[in-house]
Amino acid sequence: EVQLVESGGGLVKTGGSLRLSCAASGFSFSGYNMNWVRQAPGKGLEWVSSIDSSSRSIYYADSVKGRFTISRDNAKNSLYLQMSSLRGEDTAVYYCARDHRAYTYRNCFDLWGQGTLVTVSS
Amino acid sequence: DIVMTQSPDSLAVSLGERATINCKSSQSVLYSSNNKNYLAWYQQKPGQSPKLLIYWASTRESGVPDRFSGSGSGTDFTLTITSLQPEDVAVYYCQQYYSIPPYTFGQGTKLEIK
Numbered sequence: 567e568v569q570l571v572e573s574g575g576g577l578v579k580t581g582g583s584l585r586l587s588c589a590a591s592g593f594s595f596s597g598y599n600m601n602w603v604r605q606a607p608g609k610g611l612e613w614v615s616s617i618d619s620s621s622r623s624i625y626y627a628d629s630v631k632g633r634f635t636i637s638r639d640n641a642k643n644s645l646y647l648q649m650s651s652l653r654g655e656d657t658a659v660y661y662c663a664r665d666h667r668a669y670t671y672r673n674c675f676d677l678w679g680q681g682t683l684v685t686v687s688s
Numbered sequence: 689d690i691v692m693t694q695s696p697d698s699l700a701v702s703l704g705e706r707a708t709i710n711c712k713s714s715q716s717v718l719y720s721s722n723n724k725n726y727l728a729w730y731q732q733k734p735g736q737s738p739k740l741l742i743y744w745a746s747t748r749e750s751g752v753p754d755r756f757s758g759s760g761s762g763t764d765f766t767l768t769i770t771s772l773q774p775e776d777v778a779v780y781y782c783q784q785y786y787s788i789p790p791y792t793f794g795q796g797t798k799l800e801i802k
Contacts, residue, residue, distance in 0.1 A: 613791040625789035674728035678737040
């Protein structure tokens, strides 16, 4: 089955760190650019970060630049998001999402995980 | 950054009737070299992840019912749902993928049954 499964969310104190993981299965993970998108409680979708298939091109939203690090391990079919210096406004469900087309840039997202909730509280 | 603005914020439509959601981008998302609009629509049902409905502004994703259609070009786009069904209750988002980073989404339109 083609799927993405996130893990690693939880409750963390303000200023703390957390590492999210996304396990991919059922498709050729190494050929796709991957993304993290978050959704604060009751709010809309916010793109967080993207990484291309070879990890050569990486992008971040201004809101997380310098605090979050995206990475991937193609041998393990896994995507990661290392989050540090966490703030209350980082509280959200974090989704990993696959680019629509392999080996290309500027795509929408055709496959989403179920999400993992990150709660940042003092 | 390209700002995406949806209207209305919420919408109530009777079963079997047509629902229309609009999305406007702050600059054109039409790429002249391939004549494609880099605009997608997503559906998010309560408690679920977003689901891709439409890409290239008007191409339905595989498995999406044909009562969903997308139209528009440049800066103005529309998602139309003909003959609304109970399972269509959701929040709908547009997204541009023309000028990245960042990818930007509209604020969402909540669709309910009247």
